[in-house]
Amino acid sequence: MDRRTMDVAAFEFRSFFDFKGELISLAILALIAAIRFGGDAIMALSVPTNLVIAVESTSHSLPDQTLRSRFSFVITSPHERKQALERIDNGQIAGLLAEEPNNTFRLYTKSRVFWTDALATEFLPIHRWLSTIKIGVDHNDIERLVTPPQIVPSYPGIEEKAGGLSAYISTISIMVIIIIGIISTLPLLLQGIAGEKFGRISEIVLSAISVPTWIDGKVIAAALHGLKTMLSYTIYGLTLALLLGYFGFDQITDPDHWRGIAFTLISGTLGLLFWIVLFALVAALLPNAKSPIRNTLVLAPMTCLLLCLNGAKEPDNSFIVALSFFPPTMPFSMPLRIASGTASTLEFLASMAFAIASLIALRLILLRVFTRAILNVGGKINGVISYSHKETASGL
Amino acid sequence: MHEGLCLLKLELVRKSFRGAVVVEDASFAASAGGILALIGPNGAGKSTTFRMICGLIHPDSGALTWSGNPISLLSKERLGFLPEERGLYQDITVERLLIYWARLRSMRSDAIRHAVELWMDRLEIAPYRDVLVSTLSKGNQQKIQLAICLLHSPDLLVFDEPFSGLDPANQDLVTNLLLEQADRGAVVVISAHQLALVERLATDVVLMNKGLTSALEGFGRSRQLPPTASDRTVVVYLKGRHTPEFADIAKHSAKRDHLGRLVLTFPASGLKELASALTIICSCDEVLDIELDRPGLHQAYLKSVSNYQSGINHGS
Numbered sequence: 001m002d003r004r005t006m007d008v009a010a011f012e013f014r015s016f017f018d019f020k021g022e023l024i025s026l027a028i029l030a031l032i033a034a035i036r037f038g039g040d041a042i043m044a045l046s047v048p049t050n051l052v053i054a055v056e057s058t059s060h061s062l063p064d065q066t067l068r069s070r071f072s073f074v075i076t077s078p079h080e081r082k083q084a085l086e087r088i089d090n091g092q093i094a095g096l097l098a099e100e101p102n103n104t105f106r107l108y109t110k111s112r113v114f115w116t117d118a119l120a121t122e123f124l125p126i127h128r129w130l131s132t133i134k135i136g137v138d139h140n141d142i143e144r145l146v147t148p149p150q151i152v153p154s155y156p157g158i159e160e161k162a163g164g165l166s167a168y169i170s171t172i173s174i175m176v177i178i179i180i181g182i183i184s185t186l187p188l189l190l191q192g193i194a195g196e197k198f199g200r201i202s203e204i205v206l207s208a209i210s211v212p213t214w215i216d217g218k219v220i221a222a223a224l225h226g227l228k229t230m231l232s233y234t235i236y237g238l239t240l241a242l243l244l245g246y247f248g249f250d251q252i253t254d255p256d257h258w259r260g261i262a263f264t265l266i267s268g269t270l271g272l273l274f275w276i277v278l279f280a281l282v283a284a285l286l287p288n289a290k291s292p293i294r295n296t297l298v299l300a301p302m303t304c305l306l307l308c309l310n311g312a313k314e315p316d317n318s319f320i321v322a323l324s325f326f327p328p329t330m331p332f333s334m335p336l337r338i339a340s341g342t343a344s345t346l347e348f349l350a351s352m353a354f355a356i357a358s359l360i361a362l363r364l365i366l367l368r369v370f371t372r373a374i375l376n377v378g379g380k381i382n383g384v385i386s387y388s389h390k391e392t393a394s395g396l
Numbered sequence: 397m398h399e400g401l402c403l404l405k406l407e408l409v410r411k412s413f414r415g416a417v418v419v420e421d422a423s424f425a426a427s428a429g430g431i432l433a434l435i436g437p438n439g440a441g442k443s444t445t446f447r448m449i450c451g452l453i454h455p456d457s458g459a460l461t462w463s464g465n466p467i468s469l470l471s472k473e474r475l476g477f478l479p480e481e482r483g484l485y486q487d488i489t490v491e492r493l494l495i496y497w498a499r500l501r502s503m504r505s506d507a508i509r510h511a512v513e514l515w516m517d518r519l520e521i522a523p524y525r526d527v528l529v530s531t532l533s534k535g536n537q538q539k540i541q542l543a544i545c546l547l548h549s550p551d552l553l554v555f556d557e558p559f560s561g562l563d564p565a566n567q568d569l570v571t572n573l574l575l576e577q578a579d580r581g582a583v584v585v586i587s588a589h590q591l592a593l594v595e596r597l598a599t600d601v602v603l604m605n606k607g608l609t610s611a612l613e614g615f616g617r618s619r620q621l622p623p624t625a626s627d628r629t630v631v632v633y634l635k636g637r638h639t640p641e642f643a644d645i646a647k648h649s650a651k652r653d654h655l656g657r658l659v660l661t662f663p664a665s666g667l668k669e670l671a672s673a674l675t676i677i678c679s680c681d682e683v684l685d686i687e688l689d690r691p692g693l694h695q696a697y698l699k700s701v702s703n704y705q706s707g708i709n710h711g712s
Contacts, residue, residue: 203447
């Protein structure tokens, strides 16, 4: 590769490299973290703890209560309500829960309180425990009845395993991150190719370096920019997911996921490159600087994403399988199939081969029309294409 | 033509766009150490010719050679091209832009620093080294563009309208730079509408009109023979009136200028005839001023263009 290709790439990448977006995202992330942890911590410090709540019951036992609970429950007989109310007045206990009809409990306190919701949450297991004793059934049987059944899929002899809800969420996140990466390259390519064409910079640049050197440099810069965007959003996404408790560190560092991550990275990067070259081709062919095509370009990858999103819940759908071999939709549908475990290694390799072949063909078309396109200001696109055929045919 | 080694040669070069012929059988040659000026009206095909020389577009037919080989074999590092419509990266400092361009010209790292400093000094843009290009005046941006073309000491300089947007002092600066480049052996090809500057600068002048080229012999620095005596015209400014004695002066014409002076014009064909005419004039009136006028590039240009136009009008 010509050293100057990397010079062009470095120049273009630096020209569009901007920390502002990252800093703003980081600030938002810090805010969320502050709310999530700082807010909780402040609340935890300021709210009353170790509140003793008496519960009227004929039972004499309670389940084990966790040490970190805000409330601790004690049993009191329904006949001793007066004494219990006196203990509230004396500050010995924070409140008394007395059962009423229709699954309602009345809370007696010394003054107005704002922790009834928290109390309801912590009281639920106590309530279930006392209810099972009251109706004379085993507590564990009741738990089994009220918990929704869990389905754990198993595919004997097949290496890939479906990842359930977290895999679905991860896949959607990956698709969104890839589309963000693809769309983020559009301004760079429109400015770097169409902008420089109409600003007459291309003319002087191409008197110094060849078209492939220049175009390849632009494509590499755009790819780096897209990857940087994708990496940034991946970091933010993972951090957020960790902060909000969607994932654990153990899931991220699980080696079983590495193959899927590697395949997703490869397909994402190839898909990104495909879209970059496609955008570059359109940017080169724009007939004027204010062409409305500029604003509608973003719809093309968005449409491909939406097509693939439909298949997110059924990744083995034959339509989604077909889309995973079609280069424009491959970066969205293939990660989906990888995450769901419906893509074999052979299918993945075939899809990548298609993508690479399309990329090479598209690049050749781009280079072929580019020399003509840079001087075509205001001309029709088909004129550029027919001219490029003529130039190639004459061997010039 | 300049007597240096002929390097750049165009023979019957033709280019058309969508059926419209822009350059038609253009032929000229430029030599090392010479400055060839391509002059002509707007839309004559000069910029297209320059783009073909620089390999940005290819001719439909004809030969474009450098040192006898197709010009496509000329390495781009040996070329410095200043297009007519200027284009510069704007959101970058002057120094960084020049370094980037030096790298694109395949210069070595140690040579880059030296060349950047040299050309910033020569073009008087060193004070703006850390300034964004977008904040500079049009003239200074023009100088940056010139520096970009000269950084790598190219063998072939193709400058389309290098004086455009420059004040007289900077026009002189660029003139001297181009002369220096020619003196070091480069082939310099320019186009310009400032014909007085072209006359001072160019060793060869080629007129281009409607895609056709023709050499304007006898103009430019390298002209060795003065115009013939019949080409000269004597202009005498007199205080008084036209007198009958002036009839003895062959081919004379007389008119009054805006200052009320009588302006007598006649060809200076031979010193004897000139002395005789002046004797007659001095005996009749008080002479205020005498000028010796010879046809310049400006007149030749206008004459050629109007001849071409009348040729078209008459269908020839």
